[in-house]
Amino acid sequence: MTPWMRGAVLAAPMLTLAALPALAADEPKLDAGNTAWMLIATCLVLMMSIPGVALFYAGMVRKKTVLATMMQSFFVAALIAVTWMVAGYSIAFGNGGLFFGDFSKVMLSGIAWNEPFILGAGMTGTPDPTVATTIPETVFFMFQMAFAIITAALIFGAVADRMKFSAVCLFIVPWSLLVYSPIAHAVWHPAGIIWAWGALDFAGGTVVHINAGVAGLVACLVLGKRVGYGTDNMSPHNLGLAMIGASLLWVGWFGFNAGSSLAADGRAGMAMLVTMVAAAMGTITWVFAEWAMKGKPSALGAISGAVAGLVAITPASGWVFPGAALVIGGAAGIICFWASTALKKALGYDDSLDAFGVHGVGGIVGALLTGVFAYGMLYKTDDAEAALAYSGILYGNPDMLWVQAKSVLATMAYSAVATFILLKIVDAMVGLRVSEEEEREGLDVTQHGERLG
Amino acid sequence: MTPWMRGAVLAAPMLTLAALPALAADEPKLDAGNTAWMLIATCLVLMMSIPGVALFYAGMVRKKTVLATMMQSFFVAALIAVTWMVAGYSIAFGNGGLFFGDFSKVMLSGIAWNEPFILGAGMTGTPDPTVATTIPETVFFMFQMAFAIITAALIFGAVADRMKFSAVCLFIVPWSLLVYSPIAHAVWHPAGIIWAWGALDFAGGTVVHINAGVAGLVACLVLGKRVGYGTDNMSPHNLGLAMIGASLLWVGWFGFNAGSSLAADGRAGMAMLVTMVAAAMGTITWVFAEWAMKGKPSALGAISGAVAGLVAITPASGWVFPGAALVIGGAAGIICFWASTALKKALGYDDSLDAFGVHGVGGIVGALLTGVFAYGMLYKTDDAEAALAYSGILYGNPDMLWVQAKSVLATMAYSAVATFILLKIVDAMVGLRVSEEEEREGLDVTQHGERLG
Amino acid sequence: MTPWMRGAVLAAPMLTLAALPALAADEPKLDAGNTAWMLIATCLVLMMSIPGVALFYAGMVRKKTVLATMMQSFFVAALIAVTWMVAGYSIAFGNGGLFFGDFSKVMLSGIAWNEPFILGAGMTGTPDPTVATTIPETVFFMFQMAFAIITAALIFGAVADRMKFSAVCLFIVPWSLLVYSPIAHAVWHPAGIIWAWGALDFAGGTVVHINAGVAGLVACLVLGKRVGYGTDNMSPHNLGLAMIGASLLWVGWFGFNAGSSLAADGRAGMAMLVTMVAAAMGTITWVFAEWAMKGKPSALGAISGAVAGLVAITPASGWVFPGAALVIGGAAGIICFWASTALKKALGYDDSLDAFGVHGVGGIVGALLTGVFAYGMLYKTDDAEAALAYSGILYGNPDMLWVQAKSVLATMAYSAVATFILLKIVDAMVGLRVSEEEEREGLDVTQHGERLG
Amino acid sequence: MKLVMAVIKPFKLDEVRDALTPLGVQGLTVTEVKGFGRQKGQTEIYRGAEYQVSFLPKLKIEVAVASELVDAVVEAIAASARTGKIGDGKIFVLDLERALRIRTGETDGSAL
Amino acid sequence: MKLVMAVIKPFKLDEVRDALTPLGVQGLTVTEVKGFGRQKGQTEIYRGAEYQVSFLPKLKIEVAVASELVDAVVEAIAASARTGKIGDGKIFVLDLERALRIRTGETDGSAL
Amino acid sequence: MKLVMAVIKPFKLDEVRDALTPLGVQGLTVTEVKGFGRQKGQTEIYRGAEYQVSFLPKLKIEVAVASELVDAVVEAIAASARTGKIGDGKIFVLDLERALRIRTGETDGSAL
Numbered sequence A, B, C: 001m002t003p004w005m006r007g008a009v010l011a012a013p014m015l016t017l018a019a020l021p022a023l024a025a026d027e028p029k030l031d032a033g034n035t036a037w038m039l040i041a042t043c044l045v046l047m048m049s050i051p052g053v054a055l056f057y058a059g060m061v062r063k064k065t066v067l068a069t070m071m072q073s074f075f076v077a078a079l080i081a082v083t084w085m086v087a088g089y090s091i092a093f094g095n096g097g098l099f100f101g102d103f104s105k106v107m108l109s110g111i112a113w114n115e116p117f118i119l120g121a122g123m124t125g126t127p128d129p130t131v132a133t134t135i136p137e138t139v140f141f142m143f144q145m146a147f148a149i150i151t152a153a154l155i156f157g158a159v160a161d162r163m164k165f166s167a168v169c170l171f172i173v174p175w176s177l178l179v180y181s182p183i184a185h186a187v188w189h190p191a192g193i194i195w196a197w198g199a200l201d202f203a204g205g206t207v208v209h210i211n212a213g214v215a216g217l218v219a220c221l222v223l224g225k226r227v228g229y230g231t232d233n234m235s236p237h238n239l240g241l242a243m244i245g246a247s248l249l250w251v252g253w254f255g256f257n258a259g260s261s262l263a264a265d266g267r268a269g270m271a272m273l274v275t276m277v278a279a280a281m282g283t284i285t286w287v288f289a290e291w292a293m294k295g296k297p298s299a300l301g302a303i304s305g306a307v308a309g310l311v312a313i314t315p316a317s318g319w320v321f322p323g324a325a326l327v328i329g330g331a332a333g334i335i336c337f338w339a340s341t342a343l344k345k346a347l348g349y350d351d352s353l354d355a356f357g358v359h360g361v362g363g364i365v366g367a368l369l370t371g372v373f374a375y376g377m378l379y380k381t382d383d384a385e386a387a388l389a390y391s392g393i394l395y396g397n398p399d400m401l402w403v404q405a406k407s408v409l410a411t412m413a414y415s416a417v418a419t420f421i422l423l424k425i426v427d428a429m430v431g432l433r434v435s436e437e438e439e440r441e442g443l444d445v446t447q448h449g450e451r452l453g
Numbered sequence D, E, F: 001m002k003l004v005m006a007v008i009k010p011f012k013l014d015e016v017r018d019a020l021t022p023l024g025v026q027g028l029t030v031t032e033v034k035g036f037g038r039q040k041g042q043t044e045i046y047r048g049a050e051y052q053v054s055f056l057p058k059l060k061i062e063v064a065v066a067s068e069l070v071d072a073v074v075e076a077i078a079a080s081a082r083t084g085k086i087g088d089g090k091i092f093v094l095d096l097e098r099a100l101r102i103r104t105g106e107t108d109g110s111a112l
């Protein structure tokens, strides 16, 4: 038992105590300050998908697929919201087995709207495996929904410009139920198997980014390259839009990472700080690497580097200090630059917007470096002994790197296999890819009957 | 006496108690958590107008009116802000009669900046009719100002591409004072007549959406159709912008609905949840209806459906459970689709961007379904008897549907008549509509001397 | 000793007391509500730079420099983030001398992540010169970082379309360390010289706006006019983008000004209110002035006026009432209109996007009017005597206007001289300006190898 | 055959097309252009910097027609595009040697 | 010399260029245009208001070629731009009196 | 009359116009085009996928002039648009049969 929210088990009461009278220690109460932060953190994470990812991706495709690309965020957000309410949330955060939750929360049956939420309530053990918060379950549900949405939206960057809209819909709903929710359960629920291994994923390095990146990679391999890939000009039609999108991702990411503290506490503050530093470093190293290698520092490089840094700090964000953030962000900028250019070119797949090159690879970099830089004391401020289980090799826990690597490999393997099977089923049902003529014409007109401008 | 904030009379102390020491029960104090949430909720609601509505509308007009359309949100926001400070707020939220407030708060005279705000302070009765909050009046004032602004901005979608800028200015200021503020008073002030009827409007189904929708309908009837309507291509010039706008509306709407709880409490959390679910369902049903009827699922349909779902859940958002949100959002998506296409075509008016078809009709759907699905216990968690007065027919209060219908009809009638009179006066003063040549040339150049691109 | 945060010395405990049990008075604790507000206020201020200023500026340049202009916000944000962490923060907010802080906080050494931050901790004196907050230092650090970033980004509006990207990078890092941080120290740190004079700058009229405006003016004088200035059409290529940017600035400015209260308290609420009123009045007066003088009310005028109003209320925002905000915003709209048109034309410099005309001049207007309208009782609610030191001439303190003028002049002088020297050094190193041919071709292609659309 | 090329005010496009259809013109090609001419745009003072907007948005229409139709076509365009205000535009007629419909390979008269 | 002007479907551009290069055509100029013709766009019912999308996006290609090359060029364009579906476009040939390369001042044949 | 059609580098537009005005040219029409020619764009490696930017932004200018003016016009354009670097563009001259000013109905010489 190790993941991020366990921090909350101990830390939440402790920190919150600061602002609460004595009785709060006995029985957790709703806290307006923490609830306020989580309400707005939820807004920020939703904003990351719509319009964040929608713009980020739409600015990078060709003009003839702008609206279709936006729909792959916007409509998918709607689909996943309902999916999450109906069953996804229960599979992820219901109590249950090592791999998925039970169906006790299907359709939100019996959700308590006016009491502090306890994750894993009903579980027993020593020490108490549950995670107590001071926010209502509705807010926890919404915050996690926003994660389920963005994970789904990220995938489609890899197959931009060529996937049928019907296939998008038919694929993403079962994917969310059968791939996203189980992985979230395994990593973030006290009953989950990866939690049991002791892996650290503060805000979704494995659950969100590696998962989406690998699913994207598999999808672009299954669908094949874009028509004209390697010869036609496929440069971004409007990097201005992509830059707005990247900026909203950056700002929204504070909700993502600092919100994962589930409280407006000291840990949230530190998470925001390291998130900023890593994003900045990712931007700088990617741009400088490009400047050195290709002669010009590009806007596309800047936004790619920012996202790479943000991705990489995600699993680490509640566990590390600013110095580590410099290293994690800087490493991610360079490694993702290499992955999205040299590596992709060498291997020859067409991951259109580098869902894998940035999110997959950045997530791996971050997850592994968390195993190096995690500083357990960041939430266990008093017990150095116990904190070891949450520390990386730099702070005396040599096993952590391997635990992290194991969680990365498990996520990659499950995501790849399950995604592949689902894609094949959808392919058999309606076909995944538009015809060559439709692809030439563009998805906007052929899928949605609309055109930009 | 029934509207939404009465919930707060009882609930606010109760809920807030959770996080406050005993003495708070005696005398309300400013709460930093609730204040934090309301500060940011205000930002979110303002963001809905600028740039939200500005983008949503500007993306749907033709290229020659983009800037003029944005000005109808941006400059109107400035005008209404000052109007609201000078007198609008006092008319809406000053104590006073059944129809409008007194002038005690004109120019914000005597606003207390460091004490918890009590709506209706000074009123007496049993039970105490006042509504106590734990936020400063400055923040309540600002939150409500953002509502006054967005209501004004929404109207102009109906008359896009043809209204003089001078007429926009001359119309909207008295409209806000004489139409918006009185309706807000009637519905949301404990002294107001619709409050007295016991109608439920949590976040503005009648006050904001039906009101703006009806005003828009009247305005487009008075101004007449766009030149070329029915023959020229008037398709949206840049749905990408509209999609950004719709996304910001969606995210901002959490401030709108969950903020209407005036606290970061359990009710705010539930309001956010049902808002999300209804928006998602509206998106899905509109798109699927369109897919079935017209053969293609459009981006325009997706954003329209999202807004329809958001509008419909607005009056209900503090009173209903997630299951009801599925129904309300889903119904709104289909009904507004019908209203904005078949109905509008049949009746032949030119509501350019469907201010009435989406906001008016969606508001009506929501207000009526609130009368069906409202669950009074959602704030009166203990007293089932008393909760009846806040419940819909599904929970044993068969009168509620009629009360809601009455509030809808009263709002529509007053808004229609008063809007008509104001428009006729402005027409007599400066003329409402640009010349045919100016309309052909486009409002950007003729009204503002500017051009896009 | 007078600046804004001293308010907090006294007010913070007092206000926060409202929501805290007795023991809080003894020893400040982290407050979740205040922390929640400051986390999100930080997000808002960062959003002002990316995508706010990025869009505001990029929409006003010609199409060939859109991406380069965005990079001057986006990449600069990354550079300043790291600069601020490494040393900028320590120079600004470390204890130390009258002009800059010591190096005790370099690389954030020893930052306390889980205790309430006390600015100037370790300083002694009577009365206690330190400023106590109830938020962690990480959050204070991040909030201030966002100010350092936006100040840097604003400068480049003055030299749009002609500065080398390498020069941008080489200039801005030392500028932030040697100009921004010292001025921030002088004004906002209890040990600083301008604080000692008793000057009032609530949220950055001198530190941010006058400073950036003057640096921009110097830069555009050193670089010279754009090729074709005065004859070629240099009108904004996409005012729609600028309007989104201005809207995000407007909304984000609530974080800027109300966040400068460092707590979600009554003063934050009042700061938000006056910010809104001043922005609205600035919009209205600029547009009406333009309408009267040039015959058409432009969208460019509306957004310029809004920013002028926002700039001017910034130094005053925690010290004044709504009536004063009407005057300050209204005056700024007209004076900045005059400065950006008539004055600029008369003097003949090419401040491309009016960094000086709006931010410099607006900041001066605001700083001086703060000396008129400041109402000391706004935080010292009980002690009228002591409040005099925080009051303007209207409330009985005739010296304040002079103190403010002195702080304005000092800021202008230091900023101008230091900026000039730094620019000359960078010019000697790599040259500040692109070649005439590159300028004609546009910075996007020549500096970044990219093109819009 | 002739190629008739007309520069017109943008909002006149639909009228021009409607005037040509009765003559048997089945196709035309439209380009967004900027026109410089006697019609002057406003003098803009954009934030203190003055310049003359000398290029105004126009549409260029190209229609290939049989030689015997050319007079009717020119007249129809002239009539439907006229507002009587400066800047109404021009009609130019060029000789067209060959025409070919790509889809069918038909040439000249039958290609139009 | 002749000026060959072709209106084609946008996505055929690269194929057409590749078909011309082997003939020795070293340059061409492309314009985004809207075409009105036999090919009709969908009838759009945008929120209740019906209209016919009658102008469809096309590309116009202009190539100046020596007279002896013109047949080959026309054929190459026709072959590479053909999809066989309505709306494939047209090729027009005009007589070109003079050509001049601005950079060098070369004229006519050697300017192309 | 002749129709002079020139493809030039975009930033040369103002210079060209200023060179034509003294000759009595009172109008011209400008189109944004993409040019393919000897001038090659950079090879872009956009995130690992290589391609050659072969179409570069140019402006096309069309001026109808009286026959006797054509030499002066061609020369003026050539002189003002020249940078001496590859990609400066071309000037083409076509014969113009008729011209008509829509506003007044004036034809030919007086229509220009």
Ligand SMILES: Nc1ncnc2c1ncn2[C@@H]1O[C@H](COP(=O)(O)OP(=O)(O)O)[C@@H](O)[C@H]1O
Binding pocket: D007, D034, D035, D036, D037, D038, D039, D040, D056, D058, D085, D086, D087, D088, D089, D090, F026, F027, F028, F029, F030, F062, F063, F064, F065, F101, F102, F103, F112
């Ligand atoms: N000599 C010319 N060659 C090509 N185009 C021209 C010429 N003269 C005018 N035009 C085009 O015709 C348009 C209208 O011309 P202008 O002189 O403004 O008004 P009018 O047509 O009423 O005389 C111009 O904007 C330009 O596009």
Ligand SMILES: Nc1ncnc2c1ncn2[C@@H]1O[C@H](COP(=O)(O)OP(=O)(O)O)[C@@H](O)[C@H]1O
Binding pocket: D026, D027, D028, D029, D030, D062, D063, D064, D065, D101, D102, D103, D112, E007, E034, E035, E036, E037, E038, E039, E040, E056, E058, E085, E086, E087, E088, E089, E090
């Ligand atoms: N008479 C014409 N003059 C100029 N352009 C034409 C003419 N007829 C057709 N075109 C252009 O050719 C395109 C294709 O023509 P269309 O009639 O749709 O199909 P097809 O080429 O298969 O006959 C049109 O969109 C238009 O741009």
Ligand SMILES: Nc1ncnc2c1ncn2[C@@H]1O[C@H](COP(=O)(O)OP(=O)(O)O)[C@@H](O)[C@H]1O
Binding pocket: E026, E027, E028, E029, E030, E062, E063, E064, E065, E101, E102, E103, E112, F007, F034, F035, F036, F037, F038, F039, F040, F056, F058, F085, F086, F087, F088, F089, F090
């Ligand atoms: N044969 C041609 N027909 C039409 N346009 C041409 C032709 N050759 C060149 N052009 C145009 O002229 C431009 C410049 O030509 P290019 O070969 O690049 O350089 P240069 O003019 O210096 O020889 C091209 O971009 C293209 O727009």
